[in-house]
Amino acid sequence: MFESLQSKLSEAFKILRGKGKITEKNIQDAVKQVKMSLLEADVNYKVVKELTDRISQRAIGEKVIQNISPDQQFIKIVNDELLKLFGETASLDLHSRPAVILIVGLQGSGKTTSAAKLALWLKKKNGRNPLLVADDVHRPAAIDQLEALGKSVDIPVFYGDRKDPYKIARESLDFAVKKGCDVVIVDTAGRLQIDEEMMKEAEEIAKVVKPDEVLMVLDSMAGQDVVNAAVEFDKRLSVTGFIITKLDGDARGGIALSTKYVTGKPIKFSSTGEKLDQFDLFYPDRIVSRILGMGDIVSLVEKVQQGLDKKKMEEMEKRLKKAQFTFDDFLDQIHQIKKMGSLSSILEMIPGAQNVKDLKIDDEQVKHVEAIINSMTKKERSNPEIINFSRKERIAKGSGRPLSEVNKLMKNYEDMKKMLKKFNKIDKLGKFPFQMK
Ligand SMILES: Nc1nc2c(ncn2[C@@H]2O[C@H](COP(=O)(O)OP(=O)(O)O)[C@@H](O)[C@H]2O)c(=O)[nH]1
Ligand SMILES: [Mg+2]
CATH class of the missing domain: 3.40.50.300 (P-loop containing nucleotide triphosphate hydrolases)
Structure with missing residues (x-):
């Protein structure tokens, strides 16, 4: 099944193979080939448009991952978008008798x-x-x-x-x-x-x-x-x-x-x-893997992506141990936590963390925090203790957020740092609580 579509799509992937990096131009070429493959496979034109728009948006927007070649990364994107097209495996609703x-x-x-x-x-x-x-x-x-x-x-x-x-x-x-x-x-x-x-x-x-x-x-x-x-x-x-x-x-x-x-x-x-x-x-995943014929590459990219997050966490762990916790880390940490789900569920696993109040994070808040941190100078970010009142005022103005919010962020940062110090004490007795599984 789908042999012809599969071989046409592999032409699209070839366009990116051996390329040092993804450029807008070579993505466009690859997406164009994907589009043609789908149309030739008799896929409805609306579906083709939606699908290729999404693929190209993601391919252009996504950061290049180390150790993964551009074509592999592109294959993963096509894989994900095809999967989305099918939705979840659906079952039957057979409750009446008969x-x-x-x-x-x-x-x-x-x-x-x-x-x-x-x-x-x-x-x-x-x-x-x-x-x-x-x-x-x-x-x-x-x-x-x-x-x-x-x-x-x-x-x-x-x-x-x-x-x-x-x-x-x-x-x-x-x-x-x-x-x-x-x-x-x-x-x-x-x-x-x-x-x-x-x-x-x-x-x-x-x-x-x-x-x-x-x-x-x-x-x-x-x-x-x-x-x-x-x-x-x-x-x-x-x-x-x-x-x-x-x-x-x-x-x-x-x-x-x-x-x-x-x-x-x-x-x-x-x-x-x-x-x-x-x-x-x-089963959508089986069908997609038949269409792409690239199951190995997809799981490779998945592994690397998971590994990336893990590596980042491990680096963070090292820095935290040395109590070198900066605002850059703070932002990074928020992003990581957001990816993992709710913060409270993670905090529950950390001894002593229950004392940190009000750490519910929603998208809006993350944006604001990001804006504030982005308005700090490099020096301020890595040495938050130098942030005095006039610096705070400047940061508030620069980020378009009220001064009270800057103060709150500073307070949160201090709390987090204090919490980390506690952890480090615990660490001397046992394991560091941010351990990755
Ligand atoms: N190869 C193959 N043949 C099938 C499949 N499903 C049905 N057929 C064949 O298609 C023909 C028409 O099937 P039938 O069930 O009579 O279709 P109906 O007219 O819709 O009832 C029959 O010869 C079936 O054996 C399938 O999944 N694969
Ligand atoms: Mg019949």
């Missing part, structure tokens, strides 16, 4: 096969007791097809009078209760194209069975108009998610990459073959 899943989609997309696969998946992975309902009465073979599939995995199939889709739907619910089935999967008829009659039928069936989930089946090998069909189905039937099929073939990627963005609804399952167990939840 829960009902309506399977809809165009003809040949893989509805009947997917219905059986999903039944097997729910049985095996979730311990559910499914009932399959053959509600495609337009193609006589469709009922037989589902019946055969059900038999092969020992799952009951209901088909009623084989004629009236609404009656079949209604009766299937009673049948499920009688049989002790806790989830009902209804296979419906599809057409080659969107068709009013088909839509009406699906709508009417939905009214009868009141589905918990409406899953539309999408053939990943189909053209882009399938995404438009998805929008239409969603409008009429309130789709809750998609099953993307035939990912074992040479799908171009367009359907997989466009669906979530265009419809706002997640891809929930992927089907990767004709065998009934070739079916699973849709």
Whole structure:
């Protein structure tokens, strides 16, 4: 799957390979190649625009990381942005008893096969007791097809009078209760194209069975108009998610990459073959790693990025031990803490830190603190004790913050320093409390 997209994207990465540094020009070239690759893979143009805008913004804005080459860094960015496009792995909401899943989609997309696969998946992975309902009465073979599939995995199939889709739907619910089935999967008829009659039928069936989930089946090998069909189905039937099929073939990627963005609804399952167990939840990270074929590089960059933060913390630790805590460190520390989450949760782990009041940090505050520190001279930052009243006044003016705020920051700094002195005493007895795990 996605071979052609993968090889085109690797051309984009090559543009940055061997380059000493990332410049705006070579990023633009690489992004342009990414754009072309995606368009050729039949990705919706809106998706392409959004995605490449984000990639180029990040690539231009991001600092070059030591030990990572520009193309590796770029690959990581593309990876992250593709992941964002899919969102989290989504599951099913099957709380009612029996829960009902309506399977809809165009003809040949893989509805009947997917219905059986999903039944097997729910049985095996979730311990559910499914009932399959053959509600495609337009193609006589469709009922037989589902019946055969059900038999092969020992799952009951209901088909009623084989004629009236609404009656079949209604009766299937009673049948499920009688049989002790806790989830009902209804296979419906599809057409080659969107068709009013088909839509009406699906709508009417939905009214009868009141589905918990409406899953539309999408053939990943189909053209882009399938995404438009998805929008239409969603409008009429309130789709809750998609099953993307035939990912074992040479799908171009367009359907997989466009669906979530265009419809706002997640891809929930992927089907990767004709065998009934070739079916699973849709895992965005696996798909992205297939699209990029760069799993190793992505994890390398991740490791280095984590390592960078760790190295910074270790340097900080050394300086703190020597009580060389400056305003530059202060700012750095705030940024690090912000990245890690809430300050209070970190402070809780530090003995004595409960005495430091009012250290809640929000973005606005960080900006103000940053402004104040930036208005200090280099000398002031590394020797805060020289900051007298007139210097404070100058700093307040320069940063556009009130004098009281400058005073408060000085006070916080003093508190933090005092706290560190305490730590250093503790350290003589045991471990330094800022130890990295
Ligand atoms: N290779 C492959 N074939 C599939 C997959 N899903 C369905 N098919 C095949 O696609 C064809 C149409 O499937 P079917 O379930 O009858 O589609 P329906 O018309 O939507 O019900 C059948 O030959 C299936 O075996 C898949 O994930 N991979
Ligand atoms: Mg079918």
